[in-house]
Amino acid sequence: MDQPNHYCDRLSAAIHAKQTAAVVGIDPVVERLPRELRPAESNAPAAADAIETFGRLVIDTVAPLVPAVKINAGFFEAHYEFGVAAYYRLVAHAHARGLLVIGDIKRGDIGSTARLYAAGHLAATSGPDAARIPDAVTLAGYLGVRAVEPFIAAARAAGRGVYVLVRPSDPGADEVHEFGRPQRFYEHMADLVRSWGDDDTLIGTCGLSCVGAVVAPKDSASTAALRARLPHAPLLVPGYGAQGAGAEACRPCFLAVGGSAVVNASRSVIYAYEAAGKTDSPREQWLACIATACRRFAADIAPLAGFSPNLAP
Amino acid sequence: MDQPNHYCDRLSAAIHAKQTAAVVGIDPVVERLPRELRPAESNAPAAADAIETFGRLVIDTVAPLVPAVKINAGFFEAHYEFGVAAYYRLVAHAHARGLLVIGDIKRGDIGSTARLYAAGHLAATSGPDAARIPDAVTLAGYLGVRAVEPFIAAARAAGRGVYVLVRPSDPGADEVHEFGRPQRFYEHMADLVRSWGDDDTLIGTCGLSCVGAVVAPKDSASTAALRARLPHAPLLVPGYGAQGAGAEACRPCFLAVGGSAVVNASRSVIYAYEAAGKTDSPREQWLACIATACRRFAADIAPLAGFSPNLAP
Numbered sequence: 001m002d003q004p005n006h007y008c009d010r011l012s013a014a015i016h017a018k019q020t021a022a023v024v025g026i027d028p029v030v031e032r033l034p035r036e037l038r039p040a041e042s043n044a045p046a047a048a049d050a051i052e053t054f055g056r057l058v059i060d061t062v063a064p065l066v067p068a069v070k071i072n073a074g075f076f077e078a079h080y081e082f083g084v085a086a087y088y089r090l091v092a093h094a095h096a097r098g099l100l101v102i103g104d105i106k107r108g109d110i111g112s113t114a115r116l117y118a119a120g121h122l123a124a125t126s127g128p129d130a131a132r133i134p135d136a137v138t139l140a141g142y143l144g145v146r147a148v149e150p151f152i153a154a155a156r157a158a159g160r161g162v163y164v165l166v167r168p169s170d171p172g173a174d175e176v177h178e179f180g181r182p183q184r185f186y187e188h189m190a191d192l193v194r195s196w197g198d199d200d201t202l203i204g205t206c207g208l209s210c211v212g213a214v215v216a217p218k219d220s221a222s223t224a225a226l227r228a229r230l231p232h233a234p235l236l237v238p239g240y241g242a243q244g245a246g247a248e249a250c251r252p253c254f255l256a257v258g259g260s261a262v263v264n265a266s267r268s269v270i271y272a273y274e275a276a277g278k279t280d281s282p283r284e285q286w287l288a289c290i291a292t293a294c295r296r297f298a299a300d301i302a303p304l305a306g307f308s309p310n311l312a313p
Numbered sequence: 314m315d316q317p318n319h320y321c322d323r324l325s326a327a328i329h330a331k332q333t334a335a336v337v338g339i340d341p342v343v344e345r346l347p348r349e350l351r352p353a354e355s356n357a358p359a360a361a362d363a364i365e366t367f368g369r370l371v372i373d374t375v376a377p378l379v380p381a382v383k384i385n386a387g388f389f390e391a392h393y394e395f396g397v398a399a400y401y402r403l404v405a406h407a408h409a410r411g412l413l414v415i416g417d418i419k420r421g422d423i424g425s426t427a428r429l430y431a432a433g434h435l436a437a438t439s440g441p442d443a444a445r446i447p448d449a450v451t452l453a454g455y456l457g458v459r460a461v462e463p464f465i466a467a468a469r470a471a472g473r474g475v476y477v478l479v480r481p482s483d484p485g486a487d488e489v490h491e492f493g494r495p496q497r498f499y500e501h502m503a504d505l506v507r508s509w510g511d512d513d514t515l516i517g518t519c520g521l522s523c524v525g526a527v528v529a530p531k532d533s534a535s536t537a538a539l540r541a542r543l544p545h546a547p548l549l550v551p552g553y554g555a556q557g558a559g560a561e562a563c564r565p566c567f568l569a570v571g572g573s574a575v576v577n578a579s580r581s582v583i584y585a586y587e588a589a590g591k592t593d594s595p596r597e598q599w600l601a602c603i604a605t606a607c608r609r610f611a612a613d614i615a616p617l618a619g620f621s622p623n624l625a626p
Binding site for chain 1: 493
């Protein structure tokens with residue numbers, strides 16, 4: 001009650017404003033950019049410039065349609081410090097367009113190091129860096145609570161959030177996450193995330209904690225069971241679109257409360273011009289492909305949060 | 314046999330040259346720098362400059378004494394892209410001083426993203442970025458083999474290596490790693506790491522794989538059992554010094570072959586001037602404290618790899 005800017009309250013408001021819980025992932029690789037944006041030179045600064053320009057145009061295109069974007073740090077780190085600078089500038093650009101931003105950083109290290117990662121990725125609330133910091137970040141919680149505590153403290157103080165990996169979307173992760181009987185490792189991680197986030201000082205007026213979880217949709221029964229282990233966690237749901245899951249598979253992730261889940265699609269939206277054969281086309285044409293794909297995605301996800309699909313251009 | 318520049322062969326040669334398997338960790342925080350290096354302004358570029366200067370001086374001081382340094386990315390990311398640029402410059406500086414470099418990045422994400430992280434952190438072998446890339450990196454393998462495959466491919470191609478987290482040094486990680494009965498989660502991770510690295514194309518003339526593991530020393534029996542699960546993995550051993558483990562606890566990590574294990578100490582070496590009351594002293598005095606601490610550390614670890622301790626200044 002004393003957190004007017006709690007992450008989940010802000011997320012819930014943003015979802016209500018856009019009438020959908022669809023989140024667009026910004027995963028830019030140079031080889032898949034529209035031809036007009038491909039860099040003339042093959043070096044890190046030129047590549048970073050190109051993916052930043054693409055990212056800005058994608059953000060401008062999807063900003064009216066979705067509540068948030070997820071920016072994947074790995075795609076920027078591929079271009080060294082030049083890409084990292086572009087990542088931070090894109091976070092600020094998305095904020096300027098009224099979007100919430102999830103920084104997909106998947107960091108996880110022991111406590112003494114986690115404090116530093118939190119400083120660089122979630123903590124700044126004043127000065128020139130505050131606008132460059134995402135509203136939430138993804139974390140790997142595999143080193144225990146001390147690896148996430150500094151991020152949780154930053155989230156509490158700044159009205160931001162974290163999403164801890166519980167069940168990843170890549171089937172290759174099963175060799176780790178299906179470990180354990182009768183309890184699975186991903187169920188154990190869910191129980192830990194619940195224990196880390198179930199604290200009155202972390203829960204917003206919407207009843208959700210700022211400690212959320214990344215939960216990939218698989219069969220509905222196992223997803224519903226996992227959701228039941230995480231009654232207060234906002235969920236970030238990967239795996240829709242290019243990775244194969246449909247909206248129906250995501251349904252068990254949603255609770256009746258706004259902000260309970262967001263569904264991410266990256267490649268199926270931002271590279272929609274490829275399937276349309278518009279990679280070499282003028283800007284308005286390839287951007288129109290992205291807009292159309294985003295509109296369909298947003299409409300497909302809308303009912304999961306109780307909204308009517310809106311396909312009007 | 315066809316990898317003359319295999320990571321473990323290079324590591325073994327470096328250990329033999331320095332007669333110790335001690336590795337110094339570069340974990341610089343502004344508040345603990347010697348007074349003369351503390352930045353006048355409180356902003357990210359000034360902080361990044363200060364920790365880079367400190368890092369260069371530490372590297373110059375320890376270069377004659379140890380085979381490698383471990384540079385902790387988190388301490389640089391705390392200062393945004395300015396710190397990341399400093400990280401890469403320090404890697405190049407350590408290479409110029411003849412040191413091997415372990416980039417402590419703890420990255421781990423699904424395959425499509427892991428490919429990009431590998432591009433930024435381990436893959437470059439030509440052009441201006443090659444010298445800025447570490448010889449090995451630490452990884453989180455919790456998303457399965459596809460999260461590490463791009464790094465393993467880069468390691469194979471470039472004669473570099475990876476160390477996958479198996480048993481972390483932070484006792485707070487036990488809530489994750491002690492999970493599972495009768496087999497523990499960290500034992501399961503060890504078995505996975507073995508399966509990922511036991512391939513003829515990954516094994517050097519020394520008999521070790523370029524796929525290694527981070528294994529913290531605890532009681533000798535459990536450490537020996539863990540080592541037995543990883544017969545071909547080079548080990549990166551955290552937890553010595555400020556984190557409490559002594560050299561004897563590290564012994565079960567070592568095999569008879571050079572490069573089988575390196576022991577890292579960070580804070581107990583690089584901040585040795587604090588305990589000596591030399592934080593405000595002239596440069597030659599605080600650097601002498603670091604040199605003395607590094608010499609003692611190197612000598613303490615020397616017998617583990619079969620060398621006589623050398624404490625001569």
